[in-house]
Amino acid sequence: MDALTTPLLAGTASGALLLIAALGLSLTFGQMGVINMAHGEFLMVGAYTAYATQQVVTNADLSILVALPVAFVVAGLLGLLLEVAVISWMYRRPLDTLLVTVGVSLVLQQLAKDIFGAQGDPVVGPGWLEGTIPVFGYNWPLRQIFTVVLALGALTALAALLKYTSFGRRIRATVQNRDLAETMGVSTRVVDRITFFVGSGLAGLGGVAVSLISGTNPNLGRAYIISAFLVVVAGGLGQLKGTVIAAFTVGVVTAYFADWTSAAMAQVATFALVVLFLQLRPQGLFTVRTRGLT
Amino acid sequence: MSPKTLSLLRTFAPLLGIAALAVVMLVVAPAVLSPFRLNSLGKYTCWAIAAVGIGLAWGRGGMLVLGQGVFFGLGGYSMAMHLKLEAAGPDGVPDFMLLYGDGTMPAFWEPFRSGPFTIFAILALPAIAATVLGWAIFKRRVKGAYFAILTQAMAVVFATLLVATIQETGGFNGLNQFTQFFGYNLYDPVNKQMVYSITVVLLIVCLLIVWQLYRSRFGELLVATRDAEERVRFLGHDPANIKLVAFVVAAMMASVGGAMFAPIAGIISPSDVDATASIFLIAGVALGGRALFLGPALGALTVGYGRTSLSEAFPNQWTYFLGAMFIVVILLLPRGVGDLPRLVRSALDRRTSA
Amino acid sequence: MSTHTHAPGKRSLDYLEIRDLTVDFDGFKAVKGVDLTLLQGRLHFLIGPNGAGKTTLVDAVTGLVQGTGLASYGNQNLLTMKSHRIVRAGIGRTFQTATVFEELLVLQNLDIAGGVHRSAWGMLLARRGVPTYVEEALATIGLTALRDKPAGTLAHGQKQWLEIGMLLVQDAKVMLLDEPVAGMSAEEREQTGELLQRIGHERTIVVIEHDMEFVRSFADLVTVMHAGTVLAEGSIAEIQADPRVQEVYLGHQVEAVPGDTGDADQRSDHA
Numbered sequence: 001m002d003a004l005t006t007p008l009l010a011g012t013a014s015g016a017l018l019l020i021a022a023l024g025l026s027l028t029f030g031q032m033g034v035i036n037m038a039h040g041e042f043l044m045v046g047a048y049t050a051y052a053t054q055q056v057v058t059n060a061d062l063s064i065l066v067a068l069p070v071a072f073v074v075a076g077l078l079g080l081l082l083e084v085a086v087i088s089w090m091y092r093r094p095l096d097t098l099l100v101t102v103g104v105s106l107v108l109q110q111l112a113k114d115i116f117g118a119q120g121d122p123v124v125g126p127g128w129l130e131g132t133i134p135v136f137g138y139n140w141p142l143r144q145i146f147t148v149v150l151a152l153g154a155l156t157a158l159a160a161l162l163k164y165t166s167f168g169r170r171i172r173a174t175v176q177n178r179d180l181a182e183t184m185g186v187s188t189r190v191v192d193r194i195t196f197f198v199g200s201g202l203a204g205l206g207g208v209a210v211s212l213i214s215g216t217n218p219n220l221g222r223a224y225i226i227s228a229f230l231v232v233v234a235g236g237l238g239q240l241k242g243t244v245i246a247a248f249t250v251g252v253v254t255a256y257f258a259d260w261t262s263a264a265m266a267q268v269a270t271f272a273l274v275v276l277f278l279q280l281r282p283q284g285l286f287t288v289r290t291r292g293l294t
Numbered sequence: 295m296s297p298k299t300l301s302l303l304r305t306f307a308p309l310l311g312i313a314a315l316a317v318v319m320l321v322v323a324p325a326v327l328s329p330f331r332l333n334s335l336g337k338y339t340c341w342a343i344a345a346v347g348i349g350l351a352w353g354r355g356g357m358l359v360l361g362q363g364v365f366f367g368l369g370g371y372s373m374a375m376h377l378k379l380e381a382a383g384p385d386g387v388p389d390f391m392l393l394y395g396d397g398t399m400p401a402f403w404e405p406f407r408s409g410p411f412t413i414f415a416i417l418a419l420p421a422i423a424a425t426v427l428g429w430a431i432f433k434r435r436v437k438g439a440y441f442a443i444l445t446q447a448m449a450v451v452f453a454t455l456l457v458a459t460i461q462e463t464g465g466f467n468g469l470n471q472f473t474q475f476f477g478y479n480l481y482d483p484v485n486k487q488m489v490y491s492i493t494v495v496l497l498i499v500c501l502l503i504v505w506q507l508y509r510s511r512f513g514e515l516l517v518a519t520r521d522a523e524e525r526v527r528f529l530g531h532d533p534a535n536i537k538l539v540a541f542v543v544a545a546m547m548a549s550v551g552g553a554m555f556a557p558i559a560g561i562i563s564p565s566d567v568d569a570t571a572s573i574f575l576i577a578g579v580a581l582g583g584r585a586l587f588l589g590p591a592l593g594a595l596t597v598g599y600g601r602t603s604l605s606e607a608f609p610n611q612w613t614y615f616l617g618a619m620f621i622v623v624i625l626l627l628p629r630g631v632g633d634l635p636r637l638v639r640s641a642l643d644r645r646t647s648a
Numbered sequence: 649m650s651t652h653t654h655a656p657g658k659r660s661l662d663y664l665e666i667r668d669l670t671v672d673f674d675g676f677k678a679v680k681g682v683d684l685t686l687l688q689g690r691l692h693f694l695i696g697p698n699g700a701g702k703t704t705l706v707d708a709v710t711g712l713v714q715g716t717g718l719a720s721y722g723n724q725n726l727l728t729m730k731s732h733r734i735v736r737a738g739i740g741r742t743f744q745t746a747t748v749f750e751e752l753l754v755l756q757n758l759d760i761a762g763g764v765h766r767s768a769w770g771m772l773l774a775r776r777g778v779p780t781y782v783e784e785a786l787a788t789i790g791l792t793a794l795r796d797k798p799a800g801t802l803a804h805g806q807k808q809w810l811e812i813g814m815l816l817v818q819d820a821k822v823m824l825l826d827e828p829v830a831g832m833s834a835e836e837r838e839q840t841g842e843l844l845q846r847i848g849h850e851r852t853i854v855v856i857e858h859d860m861e862f863v864r865s866f867a868d869l870v871t872v873m874h875a876g877t878v879l880a881e882g883s884i885a886e887i888q889a890d891p892r893v894q895e896v897y898l899g900h901q902v903e904a905v906p907g908d909t910g911d912a913d914q915r916s917d918h919a
């Protein structure tokens with residue numbers, strides 16, 4: 001049983017982390033067509049926020065609960081800054097935007113190194129997350145369960161936001177037809193900014209969860225970002241459902257491969273599977289029904 | 295000047311540029327630079343070779359290749375394997391295999407004892423890899439950011455794989471301590487300069503290839519594909535094939551650059567070929583001007599030089615410069631610094647006409 | 649490579665035959681079982697209100713959207729072929745918004761269109777001089793004087809002509825033109841119509857059009873589409889007399905037809 005369930009549960013936890021990271025990416029990519037390569041660094045910022053919070057709120061049981069909203073706001077504001085200062089100046093140049101955010105991610109990584117040092121710092125987990133729960137004969141660490149709960153919580157909140165609030169309706173209108181939404185009186189500029197804030201904030205939340213598992217590290221973003229991108233690519237544009245399925249699939253499949261072979265081979269296999277998957281369901285599929293060619 | 299001479303001049307001006315570059319790099323540089331600096335210039339030249347290919351794929355073809363480090367690595371590791379085996383002598387085994395393993399050599403190393411096979415592999419491996427990946431991606435009309443992400447993911451996976459296979463590829467340390475280059479002792483400064491000269495000649499060959507490609511009908515079609523991919527379909531061409539050719543040529547050039555990098559730098563390791571290295575390769579192209587003829591090569595030489603001198607002067611700040619350069623250049627000068635003359639000219643025109 | 653099954657000249661008349669063509673967009677049938685026979689040498693017009701399925705029909709025949717049924721040309725079913733193969737079989741089209749390669753010269757735009765007939769090796773060579781068929785196309789579309797201008801600097805109407813010129817260089821035997829005169833001045837429309845008449849003899853030309861004045865002046869045969877089906881077919885006089893056409897397309901104001909009626913004029917008037 002162990003050989004089967006261990007990767008399943010551990011993979012679910014890493015899939016949950018991927019989900020939190022990918023939700024924000026998918027949101028901004030779907031709405032604005034912007035690939036934010038600095039998204040991984042927002043994860044890192046979240047992790048360092050958790051670390052910094054712990055220096056102030058020394059009670060480990062409490063600090064993580066304080067860190068969650070703080071990290072959301074800190075990463076969110078950083079995302080907002082990025083949108084206002086850089087991305088909003090380069091509309092309709094998606095590939096260039098991608099490259100600019102590469103530059104931003106390099107700067108943020110170096111900043112983290114200069115402020116906190118190249119070595120990572122540990123984040124003390126709260127006592128109530130120590131221990132495990134036996135599931136199918138596997139002792140599932142509470143920290144991993146916490147990640148899953150956090151991811152599902154973020155997902156539910158985001159889905160509710162999109163579905164039931166007027167802001168959510170504006171986002172969906174903008175995703176479907178930006179120009180039309182604009183003429184209907186939706187200020188797509190404002191919607192973009194809030195979307196960027198929320199998407200980046202989600203990365204901050206993910207960073208807190210990461211810090212509980214592996215501490216902080218200036219390069220932490222890099223470890224997650226590419227898998228998160230693969231999730232977005234496989235999951236489809238601006239689609240929560242696709243992102244959720246893809247995140248958990250990638251997480252679990254990678255865990256099984258890692259169990260059978262090695263972590264490195266698992267990465268190779270996951271990449272190959274995503275490329276193969278695109279053979280069946282290519283994104284950016286050509287479905288022009290307009291009267292011209294774009 | 296008659297229109298005819300003007301158009302001739304326009305056609306062959308790039309050749310004058312290549313000639314000037316050749317004189318500076320083959321005659322002037324060896325005369326004025328210390329062997330150490332010349333060797334550094336050799337390294338930048340390897341990056342420039344890869345950059346010429348990126349200019350083709352990205353500048354003219356619109357494919358943002360964020361994983362050229364992989365192809366750079368295929369060439370670099372192929373060459374490095376040959377050099378390790380040369381250093382080990384006939385029937386010898388590379389030193390690190392004794393250090394990390396039991397001294398048995400993986401079978402895939404064996405053919406790299408042969409120099410001709412190594413040269414073949416340096417060209418064939420990237421061509422095969424790029425064809426397989428490009429075919430899978432372009433035929434399914436996956437493009438734009440998706441393509442960029444997939445190539446970047448490829449670089450991450452490649453580096454992870456290298457780090458994990460310490461007994462086969464030297465892992466994190468990579469392959470180093472080469473003694474000979476196709477029979478020539480690498481400790482001899484004369485031979486080092488020869489390797490440098492070969493690299494410069496290869497850069498010139500690559501420039502000549504893209505010169506011909508840019509002025510050919512293929513070049514026109516590539517630009518057409520970049521600007522209106524779907525429209526090209528209605529000219530009776532499959533854009534996938536056009537992009538594939540550019541992608542494969544770019545991969546082969548990156549591989550050649552990597553192959554020369556190994557003997558010049560004396561090492562090839564995962565950090566020379568990973569995602570960050572791939573982004574570094576793009577930086578010079580963006581700076582020089584992605585779609586300009588000499589922009590990518592000159593940009594790569596500049597960024598290479600900047601990396602060395604800035605990290606000597608400010609060890610920790612180099613990354614800030616690189617990051618800031620991306621932001622400033624792409625935001626304000628998307629066509630690169632090489633585009634400045636045109637911008638100035640059009641600004642002056644506007645002033646005089648106003 | 650493509651098999652050129654049709655041999656120009658051998659058959660007396662070329663034709664494109666469409667049988668039971670249906671295009672289904674996730675349950676919405678934009679084209680429902682359309683039958684059409686398009687003969688060489690006739691200027692065939694396709695008219696109908698917005699949403700009638702005209703462009704979708706052309707999209708299906710040129711491989712841009714999936715359709716079921718049969719679109720037979722020279723023993724091949726176009727519906728099973730990829731876009732670039734359809735072009736190589738001799739079917740060319742234009743788009744409602746003129747799409748030329750703005751950064752390339754007029755000459756290069758035309759030259760690139762001739763690429764279908766070149767070997768892979770020839771693609772790697774630079775252009776030397778101007779091929780005669782490009783010269784001829786330039787003269788036919790009247791852009792000889794502008795051949796060294798970037799296509800992006802052309803006026804709207806000139807871009808449409810350039811697109812038609814590209815089809816000539818491609819040697820398209822069937823030309824499907826989507827609103828070629830939209831946004832053109834009266835004079836330009838006249839010139840376009842004459843151009844189509846000049847090149848129409850050896851080709852099968854289908855024009856989607858809203859501008860009734862233009863249709864009246866140049867149509868040999870008119871097909872009216874409505875809600876994805878063919879409503880009527882015949883000469884312009886027959887069409888105008890058809891009560892069903894008056895009912896669904898022209899409303900009851902047959903007399904008002906001469907101008908641009910209804911939604912059609914929105915597109916014709918701007919630009």
